[in-house]
Amino acid sequence: MADRQHLLELRSVSKVYRLGDVEVHALRDVSLTITAGEFVAIMGASGSGKSTMMNVLGCLDRPTTGQYLLDGRDVSQLDRNQLAEIRNRTIGFVFQNFNLLSRTSAIENVELPLLYGGVAGSERHRRAREALDHVGLGDRIDHHSNQMSGGQQQRVAVARAIVSQPRVILADEPTGNLDSHTSVEILALLQELGRGGMTVVLVTHEPDIATFASRIVVMRDGRVLSDHRQQPQAARLELVAAPETGAQP
Amino acid sequence: MTPIQTLRVALRALMRNKARSFLTTLGVIIGVAAVIAMVAIGEGAKARVSDAFASMGTNLLILLPGSSSRGGAFGGFGSMPTLTWDDLKAIRNEVPTVRTAAAALQTAAQIVSEEQNWSTSITGTTPEYFDVRSWQVGHGTLFNQSDVDNSAKVVLLGQTVVDKLFGPNVEPIGRSVRIKNVPFEVVGVMARKGQSPMGQDFDDSCFVPQSTFMSEIRGGLQKYIGGAVFIGATSTDATARAQAQISALLRDRHHLQQGSDDDFSIRNLTEVAQAQEQGTSTLTTLLLAIAAVSLVVGGIGIMNIMLVSVTERTREIGIRMAIGGKPRNILAQFLVEALVLSVAGGLIGVALGVGVARYLSSSFGWPLLIQPDIVVIAVSFSAVVGVVFGLYPAWKASRLDPIEALRYE
Numbered sequence: 001m002a003d004r005q006h007l008l009e010l011r012s013v014s015k016v017y018r019l020g021d022v023e024v025h026a027l028r029d030v031s032l033t034i035t036a037g038e039f040v041a042i043m044g045a046s047g048s049g050k051s052t053m054m055n056v057l058g059c060l061d062r063p064t065t066g067q068y069l070l071d072g073r074d075v076s077q078l079d080r081n082q083l084a085e086i087r088n089r090t091i092g093f094v095f096q097n098f099n100l101l102s103r104t105s106a107i108e109n110v111e112l113p114l115l116y117g118g119v120a121g122s123e124r125h126r127r128a129r130e131a132l133d134h135v136g137l138g139d140r141i142d143h144h145s146n147q148m149s150g151g152q153q154q155r156v157a158v159a160r161a162i163v164s165q166p167r168v169i170l171a172d173e174p175t176g177n178l179d180s181h182t183s184v185e186i187l188a189l190l191q192e193l194g195r196g197g198m199t200v201v202l203v204t205h206e207p208d209i210a211t212f213a214s215r216i217v218v219m220r221d222g223r224v225l226s227d228h229r230q231q232p233q234a235a236r237l238e239l240v241a242a243p244e245t246g247a248q249p
Numbered sequence: 250m251t252p253i254q255t256l257r258v259a260l261r262a263l264m265r266n267k268a269r270s271f272l273t274t275l276g277v278i279i280g281v282a283a284v285i286a287m288v289a290i291g292e293g294a295k296a297r298v299s300d301a302f303a304s305m306g307t308n309l310l311i312l313l314p315g316s317s318s319r320g321g322a323f324g325g326f327g328s329m330p331t332l333t334w335d336d337l338k339a340i341r342n343e344v345p346t347v348r349t350a351a352a353a354l355q356t357a358a359q360i361v362s363e364e365q366n367w368s369t370s371i372t373g374t375t376p377e378y379f380d381v382r383s384w385q386v387g388h389g390t391l392f393n394q395s396d397v398d399n400s401a402k403v404v405l406l407g408q409t410v411v412d413k414l415f416g417p418n419v420e421p422i423g424r425s426v427r428i429k430n431v432p433f434e435v436v437g438v439m440a441r442k443g444q445s446p447m448g449q450d451f452d453d454s455c456f457v458p459q460s461t462f463m464s465e466i467r468g469g470l471q472k473y474i475g476g477a478v479f480i481g482a483t484s485t486d487a488t489a490r491a492q493a494q495i496s497a498l499l500r501d502r503h504h505l506q507q508g509s510d511d512d513f514s515i516r517n518l519t520e521v522a523q524a525q526e527q528g529t530s531t532l533t534t535l536l537l538a539i540a541a542v543s544l545v546v547g548g549i550g551i552m553n554i555m556l557v558s559v560t561e562r563t564r565e566i567g568i569r570m571a572i573g574g575k576p577r578n579i580l581a582q583f584l585v586e587a588l589v590l591s592v593a594g595g596l597i598g599v600a601l602g603v604g605v606a607r608y609l610s611s612s613f614g615w616p617l618l619i620q621p622d623i624v625v626i627a628v629s630f631s632a633v634v635g636v637v638f639g640l641y642p643a644w645k646a647s648r649l650d651p652i653e654a655l656r657y658e
Contacts, residue, residue, distance in 0.1 A: 060571060060651050081575045088573020099568045099655065103265045115254060116573040160572065 006069065007167060007199050008034040008057055013066035013076075015052050015222075026052035027063070028222040034201065036167070039194040039232060041202045041210035044219035051172070053219065054203045058091055058170045059083045071167060088117050092161025094190075096173035098153040100145040106132060106156045107141040113164045131159040135189060151182030158189055168199040175209055187212045188235035250578050252585075259585040262562075270590060273554040276547025277594030277634065278601060281627045283540035285602025286609065288623045291533025293606075293615035295526050302522035304442055304451070306382040308348075308485050309519070310492055312340075312478040315512030330473035331512040336502055337478055344498060346491035348483045351378035354459060354476040356467045360410065361427045367413040370454045371428060373462020373476075381481040389422040389437030392458050400460040404433040407452040408441045431465045433457065488519045541630075547594065548634035555587050555642035566646050567654025580647035587639020588632060595631030599624050 015027040026049050034040055044050040055061035056068060059075055060083075068076045075086055092113075093099075100109045110128040119127070132141050135155040145153050154174060161169050171190060175183035191212060194200045202213055210216050211233045218225045250258075263270045315331040334352075341350050354373040359366055372378075375397050379385070392403045406414070406421060415421050421435045442451035457466065467475070482491040492515050499513055559566070566579055603619060610617040 055652050058571075060655075081577070084570065084573055084575040087571060093571050095655070099564070099571075101565055101568060104261075108261075112569070113572045115250060115258070116569075116575070116578060118250065164573075 006033050007036040007038075007071055008032075008201070009067075009069040010053075010056070010063075011067040011069065013056060013063040013068060015049075015056060015061070016064045025222050027056070029066070030222070030224055032217065032224060032227070034168075034199060036199050037194065037197055039191065039200045039202070039212075039214045040217060041204055041213035041215070042217045042219060043204060043207070043210050044225075045205065048219040049222040050203050050205075050219045052222075054170060054172055054201070057168075057201060058093060059086045084116075088113055089164065090167050092164070092166040092169045094154070094157050094161050094169060094171040094174045096176040098145070098150070098157045098177070100153055100156055100160075102146065103144060105142045105144055106137060106148070106159075109145070109156055110160045110163050113160060117164055128159075128163055131163040132156070134162065135159045149182075150178050151185055154178060154182070154186050155189065158186070158193075162193065162198070166198075168201060169193060171200065171202045173204055174202065175204070175206075183209070184235050191232070191235050250581070252581075255578070255581045255585050256589070258582055259589055262582070263586055263589060269554065273551055274547075274590045274594035274597070276550035277544065277591050277631050278547075278598040280540060280544030280547040281595045281598025281631055282602035282605060283543055284537060284627045284630075285599055285619065285623065286605040287536040287540050288533065289602070289606035289617065289619045290609055290615070291529060291536065292618035292620070293610050293613070295529045295533070296616050296618060298525045298529055299522060301443075301445065302518060302525070303383075305445060305518055306384075306479065306481065308482040308488050309381060310480040310482060310488060310495070311516040311518065312350075312480055312495065313514045313516070314474065314477075315514070330475055331503065332474045332478060332499075333472055334474060336499060337474060339498060339502060340478070340480065340495055344491060344494045346483050346487040346494055348481045349377045349380055350478055350480040351375045351381055352459065352474045352476055352478050353378055354462050354467070354474070358428050358466065360414065360455060362414040362424065364416075365414050367410060369407070369410050369413075371462070371466055372454060372456045373459040373466065374456060375459050378456075378479060381479045384442060385440045386437040387440040389435070391437055392456075397458040397460050400464050401458055402431060402433045402461060402465070403436045403458065404428070405437045405439055405456040406435055407439050407454045409450055409452040410455050411438050428457070429466055485519055488517050492517050544630065544634060547631075548591065548638040551587055551590055551635060552638035552642060555583060555639055556645070558586075559583065559642050559646045562646075563649065563654045563657040566649050567651050567657065570649070570651035571655060576647040579649075580643045583643035583646045584636065584639050587643065588635040591631045591635025591639070592628065595628040598631070599627060602627075 010030050010032045013027055013030045014025065017024040017026055030049075030053065042050045042053060052061070056063055059070070059078075062078075062083075063076050066076065067074055070086065070090060075083065078086065087093075101112070107125070107128050110131050111124050114124040114127060129138065129141060132138055135158050137152060137155055137159065140148065140152065143152075145156070148156070169190065174186055174190070178186065187209065190200050190202065194214075202209070204210055211230075212235050213230075214232045215227070215229045217227045312332065337350060337352055340347055351374050356371050357368060358371045359368050360371070376391055376393055379391055386405065387408065389405075391405065392401065395401075396403055404426060411421050414426065415424070421438060424435050425432050426435060427433070439452070439456070444450055463471075480491065480495065482488045495515060496511065500511065503512055505512065569579060570576075606619060607617055609615075
């Protein structure tokens with residue numbers, strides 16, 4: 001059932017919101033298939049439906065009509081508890097504003113998905129450490145988010161996203177709050193995860209950022225406007241001018 | 250998530266906001282402390298009341314002669330002698346629920362030692378009196394029946410009288426004192442008894458044999474008893490029956506017609522004591538109700554802060570949900586937070602309440618009485634308060650939409 005060809009598959013998905021008396025068609029009959037290991041950028045202006053698509057792909061929201069197959073399983077009719085379980089096991093989120101728990105250490109933030117996944121204490125700690133090592137923050141596990149730079153916080157968020165070894169990383173404007181240098185660092189990290197076999201879906205409105213993806217899906221008015229593959233640009237620090245200050249990996 | 254993990258998450262969240270957590274729980278702390286202190290004070294007061302009545306004598310009935318009525322003005326009980334010495338004998342011998350009985354003839358007189366003099370109450374009685382009043386001699390001996398038969402000039406002094414007449418360092422036994430210019434030999438000092446429920450000092454009194462009292466101190470009627478009769482019933486339960494039986498006996502002996510008033514009155518001190526205790530209990534219940542209300546107010550305080558907390562931590566809830574927290578995990582976390590606040594409040598409140606009760610009981614000189622069951626009830630009640638008032642905020646948190654919650658600023 002775990003068809004490598006179709007990890008994420010939207011089949012004629014529509015999403016309609018009701019704002020008072022007005023119906024808002026955020027997604028109109030969208031069909032999209034993302035295969036395992038792809039690095040996909042979803043682009044579009046605000047209001048194009050890319051955030052709604054992201055929420056549906058991330059199992060935070062259910063389509064109004066249509067089917068969403070995640071790893072071969074139709075998740076469009078699951079209840080809140082079942083969706084929470086899918087999010088916990090299969091999906092890792094990276095947000096624009098990091099969304100770390102405040103006044104909480106890096107390691108505790110990273111352990112959180114494992115806590116909800118029912119992983120036992122010592123195992124949880126070990127895996128969280130590994131994930132933080134992986135993003136280059138092995139020496140800052142006890143730092144709180146307010147003691148870290150934006151780039152470091154976003155790397156903690158990436159560690160949190162990968163700690164439960166999900167099939168797909170959903171990154172919603174992950175570089176939106178970062179300077180260009182740290183943006184490239186984060187993109188390099190995401191590309192590395194892609195090379196390791198993880199599927200990465202990146203939502204952005206910046207064409208520069210989209211060049212690092214192997215496929216670009218452009219949204220407009222709730223529909224897919226274009227969908228093409230490209231040779232991704234490798235994220236290397238030489239691409240940007242060296243900053244005076246910045247987090248060292 | 251296991252309950253332990255939920256507890257740990259809740260504790261961590263509470264520790265992030267220590268000052269607020271403490272202030273939130275303050276309502277419950279004060280409520281529980283009030284409950285504990287109120288109950289302890291109430292029990293202490295009750296114990297003191299029953300101690301005071303026990304000091305009057307155990308299973309005690311007091312029989313007073315009847316009232317005089319002259320021209321429609323009633324003189325009150327004891328104003329006319331109606332009880333005879335034969336009545337007393339009959340009560341002793343014919344009423345099965347009466348253990349023993351003694352008359353107490355009383356007057357006030359000046360008592361004079363070599364150094365000092367003091368005005369006190371002189372009681373003429375028989376040895377049974379001390380049994381009925383459960384009053385022991387402190388040192389020396391009680392006078393006995395032969396002293397009564399022989400009208401011996403012996404006296405028993407109360408502790409207060411000893412202090413006034415001799416001071417603290419003089420041995421009073423064997424000394425001579427004069428009452429109405431008649432010399433008496435001090436044979437014993439009564440054990441300290443303290444105050445009556447009405448505040449009268451029991452120890453400011455002295456006792457002489459009844460016959461001596463009648464011949465040397467206050468003469469008067471020979472056939473009638475010029476004072477009260479103290480009667481000890483066989484048991485506490487028997488006091489009411491003894492009262493009825495004595496009443497029947499005396500009505501018969503005094504040839505009272507059906508429908509006419511008694512020419513005597515019987516006071517049942519056990520009943521008075523019970524009424525007093527009931528009064529104290531009523532007061533305790535009232536105070537307890539007020540304390541319980543304050544505990545509920547404390548619970549509302551917890552609900553209030555938890556609601557604020559849920560709103561304030563909307564984004565945190567969104568994050569937790571996004572990475573896999575199920576609605577019931579969120580519900581459990583906030584419910585446990587409320588529970589921890591209320592139970593911690595309960596425990597701190599118990600400590601505070603015990604402290605307050607201890608302070609008050611030592612300053613009032615009451616016994617400190619804290620039953621373990623009231624502590625258990627107070628803590629469990631505060632836990633119930635935590636669950637009841639924590640449920641709504643926790644439910645609200647668990648119903649949040651993760652997308653909306655993540656977007657919350």
